[in-house]
Amino acid sequence: MKDGITAHYTHGQLLERIIDGMAAIGKTPGTVTVDELGPVDEFHIGGREASEDFIGQLQLSAKDHVLDIGCGFGGTARFVASRFGSRVTGIDLTPEFVSTGQCLCEWVGLSRQVELHQGDATAMPFPDECFDAAFMLHVGMNIADKAGLFAEVHRLLKPGAVFGVYDVMQTSEEPLVYPVPWATAPENSALASPGQYVSTLERSGFEIIKTRDRREFASDFFSRTRRTLEKSSGAPPLGVHIAMGHSAPVKISNMVENIATGRVSPVEIIANKQ
Numbered sequence: 255m256k257d258g259i260t261a262h263y264t265h266g267q268l269l270e271r272i273i274d275g276m277a278a279i280g281k282t283p284g285t286v287t288v289d290e291l292g293p294v295d296e297f298h299i300g301g302r303e304a305s306e307d308f309i310g311q312l313q314l315s316a317k318d319h320v321l322d323i324g325c326g327f328g329g330t331a332r333f334v335a336s337r338f339g340s341r342v343t344g345i346d347l348t349p350e351f352v353s354t355g356q357c358l359c360e361w362v363g364l365s366r367q368v369e370l371h372q373g374d375a376t377a378m379p380f381p382d383e384c385f386d387a388a389f390m391l392h393v394g395m396n397i398a399d400k401a402g403l404f405a406e407v408h409r410l411l412k413p414g415a416v417f418g419v420y421d422v423m424q425t426s427e428e429p430l431v432y433p434v435p436w437a438t439a440p441e442n443s444a445l446a447s448p449g450q451y452v453s454t455l456e457r458s459g460f461e462i463i464k465t466r467d468r469r470e471f472a473s474d475f476f477s478r479t480r481r482t483l484e485k486s487s488g489a490p491p492l493g494v495h496i497a498m499g500h501s502a503p504v505k506i507s508n509m510v511e512n513i514a515t516g517r518v519s520p521v522e523i524i525a526n527k528q
């Protein structure tokens with residue numbers, strides 16, 4: 255399954271497309287900022303707006319060393335480093351995302367504060383109890399072994415540390431329409447319900463602090479995005495469609511339909527290591 259996931263996310267020309275998009279807004283690697291990269295490098299429903307709200311609940315500070323699991327090309331990691339002053343370590347399975355993310359960190363002067371590693375979230379190359387907090391945005395949909403994943407996160411966190419999850423979760427038995435942004439076909443999708451996340455987290459040694467279904471936020475976000483697109487002449491130079499390649503329009507419209515019909519929903523879970 256892992257090779258299929260890496261193949262699904264590998265773009266081939268991600269860095270070049272980001273540079274093209276930056277040029278269209280008059281920016282270069284020497285002048286672009288973390289906020290200007292936000293529309294392209296936050297690969298989850300609601301983008302930076304969702305991160306601001308979700309990460310804002312984790313009470314991070316400059317004293318924290320934070321783990322971003324399945325960091326993609328590091329948009330949320332750079333946001334956390336620049337907004338809260340935290341040191342951030344990210345890990346992601348897809349080599350192209352990690353190398354692209356490392357370039358973006360250099361461009362915005364964050365490569366000392368944000369380290370991105372290639373690797374598998376179910377076997378991370380870090381010592382026990384070395385992180386003050388962890389988060390994961392839109393990653394669990396690709397990881398069938400959630401018990402293994404949460405056991406690994408539990409091992410890496412200090413006692414009492416917070417773990418935030420923002421994933422697309424299964425909310426009905428009805429089959430999904432594919433492709434979606436995280437999978438071309440069902441073989442690479444490993445959805446679970448909010449109840450399954452909660453029970454697996456509890457069995458892995460976490461206490462659940464809060465769960466929040468973000469379906470309404472997602473519908474509102476999609477409607478606002480559609481209105482903006484209708485007013486302009488097509489997709490913006492920098493947008494999340496870039497990471498999804500040529501099939502971005504069909505992946506996005508299938509995801510909107512899967513959410514609108516109640517098959518899946520983006521859900522947040524905030525837990526503490528016991």
Ligand SMILES: C[S@@+](CC[C@H](N)C(=O)[O-])C[C@H]1O[C@@H](n2cnc3c(N)ncnc32)[C@H](O)[C@@H]1O
Binds near residue numbers: 327351375376391
């Ligand atoms: C939809 S993207 C989200 C990326 C990032 N969290 C964000 O919100 O911008 C899902 C990411 O999960 C990564 N991923 C999937 N399975 C993984 C695994 N077993 N270990 C680490 N990363 C994984 C993929 O490579 C991809 O970058």
